[in-house]
Structure formats: structure tokens, C-alpha cells
Amino acid sequence: MDARCVAHLDMDAFYVSVELRRRPELRGRPVIVAGTGPRAVVTTASYEARRFGVGSAMPAVRARRLCPDGVFLVPDFAYYREASREVMAVVRSHVESIEVVGLDEVYLELSGLAVPDATMRAVREAIEERTGLTCSVGIGPSKLVAKVASDAEKPRGFVVLTRAQACTRFAGAPCGLVPGIGPKTAERLRAAGIDTLGKLASADPAELAARFGRRFAAELQRRARFEDDAPVSEQRKVISESRELTFDHDIVELTTLERILGDLVNRLCVALTDQRRAGRTIGIKIRLDDFSTHTRARTLAEPVSTADRVGPVALDLLRRFGTPRPVRLLGVRVAGLEPARAGAEGQLILAL
DNA sequence: TCTGGGGTCCTCTGTCGA
């Protein structure tokens, strides 16, 4: 049989579960991993906390109101990265071709395996045995079907679906269920009277194209029909890196912003230099108090990675933009990254 | 209710040289 078979493995409430591993006394309690500060958001909530209506990306202030007895933990990403490495090592020991997506998700190419679901049950058991963490698994003919299947019965789900079964099972689900249809697109679809995947799949292509453009309309229908042939690709090339900061309180003074930008540039350039990478495009990002986001960028003749090269460009972009309104977020980015090698005086020179 | 941080990708628009 040469039919394609892909699995998606998704760790259950990953950050919370990792925290519970070292703080087992919190098991069974509503645990919420969220940043500190007045503008922090929730990173992950335990299933007990979700029963209070707490969810990811929710302002931490609101989570505290919904769940006043919740245990709030500050994220420890270094610890989560280490746990993620453990999980991915187990996955790799079972399946050769995998695509890691973030810290807690991975696609596995299972085509050609005699008993893919038995393989995935073995992977799941091995992860739980070696790390104490649980996950949900979806299996299907594509990444899209596998992904939606893994989300369908969390936690500890194990769902195997054909494309036709996915179409039937999720026909009544909201359009936002499939990846690629976010809140904005879902709202535009609702405004067009399309509130389920079934309706989207059978919508008139011409009417859809009139609203969304031909290419995007076709892509939306492909997703609603669970048509997907994206490969499981081992290598994800990083093409940009950035550092940004949301302030506890909006900032008006340009000199204060310049100082913060300098700090962000330093942090970013230390990372780039450590990784021996450099990029030609320097950009800044500014979010104003009305939540409008603005970017400014400049592309240089040569890749750069050091603060003395990135800093002046970023500062100039900031000064030219000015501060038309109070600023709530400032960021800096270097894009078009390429490998670089160390030169004679410790400077980074583009590798050939 | 008031929206993080760090990314990718897409679309539209303007510019520039062939």
C-alpha cells in the first residue's frame, strides 16, 4: 500500500504538565502558567483551570478574576526546552522522519510502516514512561487531518481518521477549527453566512472568490475539505530573529525608547553572534497605545550581526518614525539570516 | 476584557532597471 500516513503528536497542557513533574503536590489543582506584570497573558492552563474558563492568550488579570484560587506560576522556558528535548529524543528513537513544531508538537511521517497506529501507541507509551508526560495523537492521510484529529479528544486522545471521515466528523464544527483559519477569517466567513466547515466546503466558489480573492478562497475550501499535501519536512530554516518588549505602562519619551531599543539590540546581537548568523535587513516594530502596529525596515549591502552595526540603523528607524502616540511595545528584528564565520579579529564575516 | 513573545507567510504597493 502506498497511501500516505502522517501522525501529529501534541503534548497535553505541556508547560503545566512539566511544572507538575517537579511540583507533584499541585496535581489536581487549577494551575496557570502566566507572566508577571499588568499586561501579562496566560501561556498554559491546566485542565482543572480550564473548567473556570481560563485559556491560553487570556490576560493574566482576567484569569485571576475567573480563578482566584488558581496557582499561578511564572514560565520557565529553559526547563520546558529541556523537557521538550527529552520528548523529541523518544520520538526520534521510534520514527526517522519527523518535523518538530514548537516545543510541544511534532509531525511524524509514517508512510510505508506496516502498522502505523501500533507504532504511535508505542511512541506514546515510551514518552509517558520516560518523561512522565502525556500526549494526544492524531493519525491521517495528511498533516492537516492528523493535526485536527490530535486536537479532537484531548487529553490522552488517540484518533485515526481518513479524509472522508474528517469531513463528516467536523462538518458541523466552526471554520476556525482548522489551522490557517484564525479569528479574523472566521469572522469574515460568518459575515458571509458560513459558520461551519461543511458550509465552507460546499460554498459556491465564485461567491467565495468575490469576497476573499480567488487564491485564498480556493485555499479555504481545500482546508474545509481536509485536502492537504504538505510534506513532513525535517528542516525548518530560521530566516529572522527578533526581541521585543511590551511595557507595563506606555512610554512617550523618545530618549527612554532609545535606551530600551539599545538593550533589545544588545540581547538580539549576543544571540546572533553566539549562533554565528548575520542578516541584511534590520527592522523595528512599534505598537502604539491604540494597539496599531507599525514596522520600519532597512536592507543593508552586507549582513550584520553586531550591536555596533545593528544599533545605529535601528535607532535611525525609530527616530524617523518618532512617537506620534504613547508606545506600548518596542521590538527589533534582523532578517535574511545567513551563516557567518569568525574573522581574524573576531568579527563576523559572511561565509561563502 | 483589553490583548505576550517569537516566529512564518501572504498580499499589496512602490521603485528600479532591462
Add this chain to the structure above:
DNA sequence: TCTGTCGACAGAGGACCC
């Protein structure tokens, strides 16, 4: 010499994802 076209590229904004 002037004009129109086209492709490549850069810049900006937005949507989306984990």
C-alpha cells in the same frame, strides 16, 4: 529619445501559529 511593460526586490501591514 521617449514610453510602456515586466520582473525582481524591498517595505509595510496583517493574519496566523505555538
